Amino acid sequence: MKVAKYVAEMLSDNGIDTVFGQIGGFNADLVDAIAENKKRAFVLNYHEQASAFAANAFAMVRENVGVATSSGAPSSCNLIAGIANAFFDSVPCLFLVGSVHSKAVRKSPKIRQNAFEELDMVSLVTGITKYAVKVNDPRDIRYCMEKALYVAREGRKGPVVLDIPYDIARSDINVEELKGFSPQQEKTFDPIDVHEFVKTLENSKRPLLLLGGGCRSAMSRRALGELLDKVAIPAVASLCGLDALPHDHPCFVGFIGHYGNRYANFALANCDSLIVLGSRLDERQIAGDKARFAPDAKIVRVDIDQVEHGRNIAAHVSIYSSVENFLKTVLEGNYHGLCFPKWHGAIAGWKKRYPSHDMKLDEVNAHNFLNAISEYLPENLVVCADVGQNQMFTAQSLRLRQGNKLLNSAGYGSMGYSLPAAIGAAYAQPNATVISINGDGGLQMNIQELQVVKRDKLPIKIIVLNNNCLGMIRRLQERLFDDRTVASVQGYESADYSAIAPAYGLEYVKIDSADQYCLMKDLLNSHASILIEVMLPQKIMNNPEPGAEIDLQTPLLSKHENERIKMDCLF
Numbered sequence: 327m328k329v330a331k332y333v334a335e336m337l338s339d340n341g342i343d344t345v346f347g348q349i350g351g352f353n354a355d356l357v358d359a360i361a362e363n364k365k366r367a368f369v370l371n372y373h374e375q376a377s378a379f380a381a382n383a384f385a386m387v388r389e390n391v392g393v394a395t396s397s398g399a400p401s402s403c404n405l406i407a408g409i410a411n412a413f414f415d416s417v418p419c420l421f422l423v424g425s426v427h428s429k430a431v432r433k434s435p436k437i438r439q440n441a442f443e444e445l446d447m448v449s450l451v452t453g454i455t456k457y458a459v460k461v462n463d464p465r466d467i468r469y470c471m472e473k474a475l476y477v478a479r480e481g482r483k484g485p486v487v488l489d490i491p492y493d494i495a496r497s498d499i500n501v502e503e504l505k506g507f508s509p510q511q512e513k514t515f516d517p518i519d520v521h522e523f524v525k526t527l528e529n530s531k532r533p534l535l536l537l538g539g540g541c542r543s544a545m546s547r548r549a550l551g552e553l554l555d556k557v558a559i560p561a562v563a564s565l566c567g568l569d570a571l572p573h574d575h576p577c578f579v580g581f582i583g584h585y586g587n588r589y590a591n592f593a594l595a596n597c598d599s600l601i602v603l604g605s606r607l608d609e610r611q612i613a614g615d616k617a618r619f620a621p622d623a624k625i626v627r628v629d630i631d632q633v634e635h636g637r638n639i640a641a642h643v644s645i646y647s648s649v650e651n652f653l654k655t656v657l658e659g660n661y662h663g664l665c666f667p668k669w670h671g672a673i674a675g676w677k678k679r680y681p682s683h684d685m686k687l688d689e690v691n692a693h694n695f696l697n698a699i700s701e702y703l704p705e706n707l708v709v710c711a712d713v714g715q716n717q718m719f720t721a722q723s724l725r726l727r728q729g730n731k732l733l734n735s736a737g738y739g740s741m742g743y744s745l746p747a748a749i750g751a752a753y754a755q756p757n758a759t760v761i762s763i764n765g766d767g768g769l770q771m772n773i774q775e776l777q778v779v780k781r782d783k784l785p786i787k788i789i790v791l792n793n794n795c796l797g798m799i800r801r802l803q804e805r806l807f808d809d810r811t812v813a814s815v816q817g818y819e820s821a822d823y824s825a826i827a828p829a830y831g832l833e834y835v836k837i838d839s840a841d842q843y844c845l846m847k848d849l850l851n852s853h854a855s856i857l858i859e860v861m862l863p864q865k866i867m868n869n870p871e872p873g874a875e876i877d878l879q880t881p882l883l884s885k886h887e888n889e890r891i892k893m894d895c896l897f
Contacts, residue, residue, distance in 0.1 A: 329464050330495040333422065334359035336471050338366060341390050344753045345369070345422075346377040350397025352443070353424025355495040357395065369753060369782070372774040374401050376746035378408015379772070382417045383733050383750030387708055387758075389543060391478050392750065395422040398443035406451065407740050412485035413454040414737030415566060416539060418478035419485040423447050428462055428491040447489050460489040464497035468504035476509055482631040515647040518655040522643075526599050526624060527661070532669045532895060533559050534597035534623070536582070539566030539736070540604015540630060540649040546570070549653035550603075557661035560673055562590045564605045565721055569732040573700075573725040579673055583611045584872040585718040588879055589676035594620055595877040596672075596895045602627045604649040607638045608737070613876040628652045668897040675894060682722040682869045690840055692719040692791050693869055695860055698843040700725035702850050706758045708733065708751040712744035712768040715797035718868045720763050742771030745788065749775060752784045759787070759850060766792040766820040773821075776830040776857075785853050788832070793862040794820045801867060815864070827857040836861065 327335075333356060337345065344367045349357045361368045371377040377394040385392030392412075396402040402423045412419040430441035448458045457477040461470050467490075474486040527533055541550060547570055554561070554577045561571055562582045571578045580590030594600070600623040605611070612619045619639055627634075627641035628649055635644040645652060683693040696719055707730045711720040717734060726732060733751065735743035748762035769790055779786050796814040803811045827834035833854050837845065838861040849856055870879035883891075 327499055327501055328355065328359065328495070329467050329490070329497050329499055330355040330359040331362070332467055332499060332501065333471060333490070333495075334363065334366065336468075336475075337393060338363065340475055342393055343367060344384060345393045345395055346371055346380040346384070346750065347395035348374050348377060348397065348401055350401055350424065352426065352492045353395050353397040353422070353490075353495070355492065356422060356424060356490070367753065369749070369778070371746065371749075372777055373772060374404035375407050375742065376749070376772045376775045376778075378405045378419075378421070379411065379735075379740075379743050379746040380750030380753070381419050381421075382408055382412050382415070383710060383747035384754040385412075385417050385419055386542070386733055387731060387751045387754035390418070391475060392417070392419045393422065394419070395424065397424040398426070399445035399447075400443065402445060402447050403450070406454075407738070409451055409485050409487065410454045411735050411738040411740060411743070413456075415735070416483045417485070418483040420474055420478055421485060421487045423487060423489045424495065425460070425489050425491050427493045429493070431491075447487065451487050454485070455487050456484040458487040458489075461491070461494055464494050464499050465504060467494075467499065468501075469507045472507035476507065480509070480512070513646075515651055516645050518645060518647060518652060520656055520659045523626070523656050524659040524661065524664075526601075526626060527557065527559070527664055530599040530624075531666070531897065532597045533599045533601070533666065534579075534593055534620075535559050535561040535577075536594070536600060536602045536605055537561055537563040537567035537570040538603060538605025539564065540628075541567050541570035543650055546650045546653060549650060549657060551575075552657055553653055556657070556659075557664045558666065558670070559601075560593060560666070560670060562586075562593055564611060565734055565736045567603075567605060568721060569726050569730055572728040572730070574727065576670070580677070581721045583876060584613060585610075585722065585868055585870070586876060587682055587722055588680040588870050589673065591876045591879065592676050592680075592891055593673050596891070597623045599624045600626070602629075602641070603652070604629060606631075606634050609638075611876070612638060613872075613874075615875060618875050618877065672894040672897075676891070688840055690838060690860060690862055692716070692860070692862055692866060693723040694840065695791075695837070695843055696720060696723040697725065699846040699850070702847040703727050703730060704759050704850065705729035706755075707731070707761070708748070708755060708758050709761045709763065710744045710747040710751060712762075712764045713739050713741045714765045714768055715793070715801075715866070715868055716763055716765040716768070716791045718798075719791065722868060741765075741768035743768075745769060745772050745775045745779075748786045748788070749778050749784060752786055760784070761850070762786055762788045764788065764790050765797065766790055766794060766823075767796045767818070770821060773826070776826070776832065779855050780831040783855070785855055787850060787852075788855075788857045790823055790857065790859045791862055792820055792823070792859055793864050793866050795864050797866065800864075801871070823857060823859045831855075832857045834859070
């Protein structure tokens with residue numbers, strides 16, 4: 327059996343039926359082996375960055391390893407954005423890099439290049455992968471593949487890279503003689519004191535859960551729902567945890583952080599116990615003064631990455647565990663009689679007083695548009711948000727339902743993510759409704775992937791929130807550079823999407839009045855590929871915008887309002 331075929335068969339054996347990528351001379355054998363079996367799909371993207379983002383999304387939706395492949399130095403370098411995205415957002419991905427003949431590799435680092443399209447890809451990605459290796463001997467392929475797939479899934483998930491020279495891919499192997507990989511004994515999770523957890527809640531008047539990316543597995547979501555059925559603890563979410571709990575759940579509060587919902591940040595600032603589930607508490611969640619982060623709370627931190635314990639914010643209790651394991655364990659607790667009606671009531675009052683949307687506005691508004699279309703979202707839905715103002719509009723105002731997923735480029739923050747991610751999601755869950763939300767700037771960064779949508783008849787709804795500028799940078803320049811908006815407004819131009827859509831064979835719909843929001847009900851139920859352009863004022867802003875601290879967002883509230891919030895917590 328050829329190495330390339332062995333790799334393809336191993337992917338199938340691991341439930342991986344789709345590979346994204348570009349084809350070239352160095353990975354042609356692998357692509358041929360993948361496509362040979364009709365039960366596997368090779369999806370040709372028009373840029374490798376798109377392949378990498380598609381693999382990220384596929385992994386998150388399917389809850390399995392996503393795979394992308396490239397050929398040679400320029401092709402492989404184009405994968406790096408998606409490799410970094412998988413690393414920062416803990417997404418299990420395998421990147422199969424085809425490279426030059428193993429005998430042609432430079433023998434000394436003093437030599438700049440020996441072979442055409444030669445590149446030391448392993449050195450380039452070592453800092454953003456869990457495992458990266460060049461396969462120099464065909465007899466090592468089983469070991470390397472087994473180790474890569476194991477490492478990608480183990481612990482805090484992430485990307486792995488196998489560099490396979492084309493002569494190695496073409497080599498014959500005797501499968502029976504191949505050496506396998508045996509993982510070392512896995513670390514044992516910390517013991518979880520259920521009684522201590524119950525006691526923490528018993529001693530609290532204002533408890534709060536913080537849901538991070540570690541809550542997103544199907545099993546974690548189920549266990550979270552079961553726990554909240556037993557004891558109704560209010561829950562806020564990070565950007566990566568926004569789909570862990572349906573937004574119509576009575577315990578769901580909202581999105582926290584710099585751009586978080588104001589009421590969610592107030593809940594965080596005023597809680598007296600905080601259970602952090604799989605969130606790394608980055609600077610966008612904490613803001614400037616760490617002492618202002620849940621200052622009166624006993625913090626219990628649950629994370630599968632031991633490096634995160636004690637980093638940024640000191641916890642009173644740190645538990646090394648997966649969120650899934652923690653939730654399944656604490657379900658055994660006795661929560662009889664535990665309830666927090668006054669705390670829920672205070673939060674409900676804040677949500678009513680400080681919403682991100684204002685449906686009284688007559689002009690088209692991103693917050694109102696996303697809030698309005700939330701009524702039409704089906705259960706079987708994947709939303710892919712791009713990066714910039716559109717991402718924060720989505721996090722602040724789109725209300726997700728049971729069974730909905732929201733995919734972001736959160737830690738890496740790459741514009742151009744949404745469209746290829748939507749393609750990956752469409753392949754991972756073919757029967758789902760898939761929405762790609764974009765800004766007018768970000769869509770152009772991978773706009774070539776509209777050809778994949780058309781070619782493969784993917785019924786993706788591509789929404790462009792068009793304010794004819796790079797809105798988040800425009801806001802920064804307005805604040806810091808006296809309205810000098812070079813490159814965000816001056817020198818920037820949006821595309822004519824009404825011309826682009828038919829060029830790619832897509833339907834086109836323009837929404838330029840608030841009374842057209844209702845059109846989305848039929849559009850979301852359509853089986854067509856549709857580009858929907860929502861025309862926005864250029865000066866549109868997120869609501870709220872970042873302030874000095876996450877509970878001091880702008881526009882600033884009056885002294886009276888801030889005092890009122892504190893009074894709401896006196897019970």
